Amino acid sequence: MNEQAPPIGLDEVARHSQAVLKSVQSVIVGKDESLRLVLAGILAGGHILLEDLPGLGKTLTARCFAQSLGLDFRRLQFTPDLLPADVTGSFLYNQKTAEFVYRKGPVHTNLLLADEINRTPPKTQSALLEAMQERQVSVEGETYRLPRPFTVLATSNPVEFEGTYQLPEAQLDRFLLRVSFGYPTENEEWEVLQRRLGRRTEDVELSPVIDAETLVKMQAALEHVTVEDSVGRYMVAIVAATRTHSQLQVGASPRGSLALLLASRALAVLDGRDFVTPDDVKGVAGSALAHRITLRPELWMRRIDPATVVADICRGVEAPQSAQTPSYGQIPATAQLASRKLAQER
Numbered sequence: 271m272n273e274q275a276p277p278i279g280l281d282e283v284a285r286h287s288q289a290v291l292k293s294v295q296s297v298i299v300g301k302d303e304s305l306r307l308v309l310a311g312i313l314a315g316g317h318i319l320l321e322d323l324p325g326l327g328k329t330l331t332a333r334c335f336a337q338s339l340g341l342d343f344r345r346l347q348f349t350p351d352l353l354p355a356d357v358t359g360s361f362l363y364n365q366k367t368a369e370f371v372y373r374k375g376p377v378h379t380n381l382l383l384a385d386e387i388n389r390t391p392p393k394t395q396s397a398l399l400e401a402m403q404e405r406q407v408s409v410e411g412e413t414y415r416l417p418r419p420f421t422v423l424a425t426s427n428p429v430e431f432e433g434t435y436q437l438p439e440a441q442l443d444r445f446l447l448r449v450s451f452g453y454p455t456e457n458e459e460w461e462v463l464q465r466r467l468g469r470r471t472e473d474v475e476l477s478p479v480i481d482a483e484t485l486v487k488m489q490a491a492l493e494h495v496t497v498e499d500s501v502g503r504y505m506v507a508i509v510a511a512t513r514t515h516s517q518l519q520v521g522a523s524p525r526g527s528l529a530l531l532l533a534s535r536a537l538a539v540l541d542g543r544d545f546v547t548p549d550d551v552k553g554v555a556g557s558a559l560a561h562r563i564t565l566r567p568e569l570w571m572r573r574i575d576p577a578t579v580v581a582d583i584c585r586g587v588e589a590p591q592s593a594q595t596p597s598y599g600q601i602p603a604t605a606q607l608a609s610r611k612l613a614q615e616r
Contacts, residue, residue: 301454315489323427327451353394374414385424386425388427508530534551
């Protein structure tokens with residue numbers, strides 16, 4: 271554990287996070303848990319895959335988070351004819367200077383919306399691999415660092431097969447979390463219509479709650495969230511169980527364990543704690559592991575959801591009893607009061 275003081279207190283991280291959530295929830299109706307997972311992924315410094323049916327607010331969610339977090343935002347529509355240079359940028363000849371000049375691509379931003387990422391061929395999808403892992407791009411032998419923070423929010427429609435390409439496992443593994451929204455209830459859908467009538471415009475603009483520099487400090491502060499050894503071993507046990515489960519052909523790699531660690535720390539802070547509990551681990555397990563496992567072929571026809579298998583594994587792995595009782599303390603009461611106040615205002 272790094273003993274150096276965090277650049278920003280965890281209580282302040284919790285306050286900012288709740289304010290960002292409240293801002294986004296003013297537009298996105300009834301998807302509080304999914305929005306919490308998306309924000310947890312951003313706080314953890316990871317990338318998120320929003321996979322769901324068309325028209326459920328995936329693109330709007332990305333735009334709302336970019337506006338509330340005060341981030342530079344680019345939207346790139348992935349199509350079958352998209353080239354890697356359209357993502358990373360390329361060198362163009364400048365006739366005035368008689369030199370080749372690098373023109374930055376849309377990946378040079380804080381939050382990149384890779385819309386319908388499964389509509390582009392694997393060659394173009396691979397252009398994002400270096401950016402997502404090393405936070406840099408290499409073009410014509412030159413390496414360019416990406417701005418901080420850098421997050422990819424990608425969308426994918428699972429029901430469309432015409433003109434789509436399955437994401438390779440290496441690409442899926444780069445996403446810290448995979449989040450789905452699902453259909454709204456009738457009351458939630460009516461509230462969507464009411465809000466649209468009240469706005470009298472299709473456009474939605476949110477005021478920034480924080481800025482990019484503050485988000486970087488919040489991400490660094492998460493390194494000071496305590497993870498008890500028993501909770502860490504609980505994460506490892508869950509991931510190890512995916513490798514021996516009878517319904518799985520391929521289990522999660524150690525990157526799955528890291529995903530549980532990073533995302534559960536962020537979820538703990540969102541809940542007003544400076545330590546991780548087994549419930550935090552369970553809360554992110556489905557989103558962190560379901561896209562990292564492969565079902566046995568004979569189970570595909572039965573339409574078994576990988577997230578259901580992960581939930582079954584979590585129930586089968588015994589949680590550490592000592593970690594059920596808080597042993598390190600809550601984030602200062604001011605942050606808790608602020609979080610409760612924001613929740614009541616919603």
